[in-house]
Amino acid sequence: MGATYEFYKGLWKENPVFRMVMGMCPTLAVTNAAINGVAMGLATAFVLVCSNIVVALIKTLIPSKVRIPAYVIIIATFVTIADLILAAYFPDIQKVLGLFIPLIVVNCVILARAEAFASKSNVRLSILDALGMGIGFTWALTLLGIIREILGMGSIFGISLFGEGYISWIIFILPPGAFLTLGLLIAFFNAFSKNKAEDSCCH
Amino acid sequence: MKNSTAYLIIVMVVISLASGLVLALTYNFTIPSINEIAAREQEQAILAVIPGATKYETYESAPFPMYKGIDDSGSIKGVAYVIEGGGFQGIIKIMVGIDMQNQALTGIKILSHSETPGLGARITEDWFQSQFAGKSINDAFVARQDVEAITGATISTKAVSRLLKESIPNVVEQYKTLGGGK
Amino acid sequence: MKKLTFKGGTHPPHSKKATEKLALEKANAPKIVVIPMQQHIGAPCDPIVAVGDEVKVGQKIGEAKGFVSVPVHSSVSGKVTAIEPRLYSGGTKVTCVVIESDMQDTIHESVTSKGSLEALSADDIKNIIKEAGIVGMGGAAFPTHVKLAPPPEKNVDTVILNGAECEPYLTADHRLMLENPEDVVYGLQAFMKALNVSKGYIGIEDNKMDAIEAMEKAAQGKEGIEVVALHAKYPQGAEKQLIYACTKREVPSGGLPADARVVVNNVGTAAAVAKAIKTGMPLVERIVTITGEGISNPKNLFVKIGTSFREVIEQCGGFKGNPQKIIAGGPMMGIAQFNIDIPVIKGTSGILTLSENELQLSDPLACIKCGRCIEVCPIGLLPTKLESFSSRNMLMEAENYHVLDCIECGSCSFICPAKRRLVESIRLGKAQVMAEKRKAKA
């Protein structure tokens, strides 16, 4: 359970999307293209790292009674920063992600890490935890985005794969396709996971 | 001491102030760029639907967003306005350009929509938008007769047609009351 | 004629053709009879004879213990050779008196006519019935005199004779009604007098029109007695369903027929009562239908209580082919037997030998929720739900879905296209719920 563990647990063993099934709102809503998955994942990771750092820094100052509101203010601050920066420098991505950037505030992954980890750990471990979780979240969203983009638009990161004649599987860029893809991926990963019994206890 | 009400309040106030400060700084830092982007997008949309125009002016007194497109020589090339209304799944927002002299559409541009991807969303495709340029403002805009429809997305096609047909007389009326080209 | 019926129910093939036209015959006298001391619901009897004793036909050999119990009588004359536990059709071992017949059939001196019905009081009749060892002959074998003594506040006003014989294959009651309708009516009159009621129904399924005619003729001029034709549908002969069909009354959930002011008896029971009054002969013989594709010559026989299944089957020409299942009773509610060396008892309405063809053994499949079982349940239960509750040990839910109201008629299992063993699971659930209740009380 060393420092490296705190980093890599988020990649697979406690992957927020495939293992803990958290943060479903952005997971399902924005992953209709690979680039959106990457962007959403990175934005979330940014907020995650920043809020984890701040929470770990000031954890001793915050009374437990108001810790959740305090965390929410911290998280909201970084979300707004992320939103403004995206709007100013990456307007196209900001337009596509739209409402879901502000909604990072209520992404339970972030509050969960602040509450469950950063508030009990030092800054170094909190950064590692946030990085692991953030990267785990990002790759999961990117994978979803890639699958949905390939099937739904016949392209990957906007690069056409099958040429003009490809018939889009429109369902995959619509919300139902997100549920289907996520469900099948979770089923797939569960089937191939060695420690099924242990993992199935989570949420 | 740590659980006293006063301490709780102080902590929250400090956090809020810090947050506000950080946000204010960020906002000040990013807002010029954001505004610039918004303005650029609006200009691009207006100039796109009024060919020949190089700059635009806003009709400040119009009840809905309405602009005039002006070319380098200072003559009015056309009027642009924004109309929005229900499509198949949500609101479709369109920038429309009209040449009042020739009583014809000069172009349309779909600003935003939430039509079905791959179907209704194809209203943003060039072939669809460009077919409106040159049509008379008195056109009936009947889908599949006057307007080439999108296969499998008749409702979205019809929504665009209907929005145009309904809004044009209104704009022409506004144009007159606002004193034409003056 | 109006045809009465109930809600739900199913239509298993009647399969009565083999024996319905065959007149009753006397079975060959058995050389040895094995008479169980418990042939009825209630307390078992104590044997009152000893090994080596000489007994005669109609002689009491087992004394009833308690109110819900009836005595047992010898069906032959001869010598008691053993008193020991033996397997009987209930599937367990009970104390049996084994008598070796002297083939004389000497009748015991206690067997004398009890006089005319008019001369007897209600209590006399009940007493005769009890002493004659009469129990419900339809299969349940509940002591008849107990049924005839309902609490007075129940205001019983109707007696129903059950001649429905809704179990497929069985024709014992049918033949009885055809050949001896007078005794049936006489027995009904005895019941009515014992209960002091003026209304008596004889309910018969409409697949036995000849029996309906015969009974109507016999009932002609008898006051208060009405023969009613019932729609031929299983389980028309179930007590609650019969009561509903005849009177439109419902026995309250968890209640007895007396709660619907009705007492129900089988036509065979009525005939046995008539015999006990007229001749004094206790219940030592009954009609048994021996049928099924696994038997060479199906018959309706008068069989002495205690005769082994093996002897009866031999008299019917033995097995045909390789029988798969031997059942005491009918195919819907009868009990499958391990072997045929068991005695015919008071409740043995039939010996059914089923061939492979009739059994249609197949493994249960997943429930496809067709709702057939719900449609046929005469009680209005949800057998598919009850089955899943019972098999998952969800006793609370099972009780809430009225598992205790199940009459175990088997309609649901019969109809199930996925061949699920519904009634089997439900029966288990029912027993567990009852056990829990007893535990809670204790």
Next chain:
Amino acid sequence: MEHGNLVVSSSPHIRSKESVNSIMYNVIIALLPATVAAIYFFRLRAFLLIAVSIIAAIAAEAIILKIRKKPIAINDGSAIITGLLLALTISPAMPLWMAVVGSVVSIGIGKQVYGGLGSNPFNPALVGRAFLIITFPVQMTTWINPIDGLATATPLGLQKMEGIGTGYLELLLGNVGGSLGETSALLLLIGGLYLIYKGIIRWYIPVSYLGTVAAMSLILGSDPIFQLLSGGLMLGAFFMATDMVTSPVTKKGQLIFGIGAGLITIIVRLYGGYPEGVLFSILLMNIFTPIIDKYAMPKIYGEVKSK
């Protein structure tokens, strides 16, 4: 006179002749008239679509059962019905590979993920069709006229989008645009009546469903006969809404189910975005089936008086 090993089991000792297989094969028989008509109208295309759908459904069922390590019970006929029903609900102009996709989705996502026959909450064929109509909307709504083979719209589409009516006789006989199996209302009706006559299905759902559609169209000022005869209503009412696994088990429940499906159908047809509402009506009512079952229990004998 000896006997072999006697079977000793719990009563009842006889079983009805009806089995899951016989139910399934009767449903297939009932679908035959409409299937034959589809092949007559659309020739080889229809035959290929139907064959491919059925084969794909059976193959998907077998493969998934194998993966799940369950006995491969493809002879119960349920996969055939799913494939056939799916084929009958798609356009004759569909590419064959899309039919395969639909069949695989029907069996995989519509049925096996829930645990196979008996456990699926939705009618598998309709799940497949819903997937197809969302995934390939253009191909799913491109119809061809059975007479001249030219592109056309369905009678419901014509009515809704263009206000053009279609004659009753044409609707009844089936020379109109539409999916393979919904062209001839008459043949579907014959198949449905066969199922009711054979006691495979009860009349409750079809009658309450069709009755509600007729009554509501009358109230809402639409032509009830047109509404009854057009679209997939007959197919849905007799063959899909009556799917035993996904419809309520009691009479009361089935009546409620039919009325609900009828209401949704007519609302979608008259006010919704799609011309046809049968698919969604049945899928939506499938969701309510467990709740309906919970509250629409039969009256229990002797229950009232026990109080």
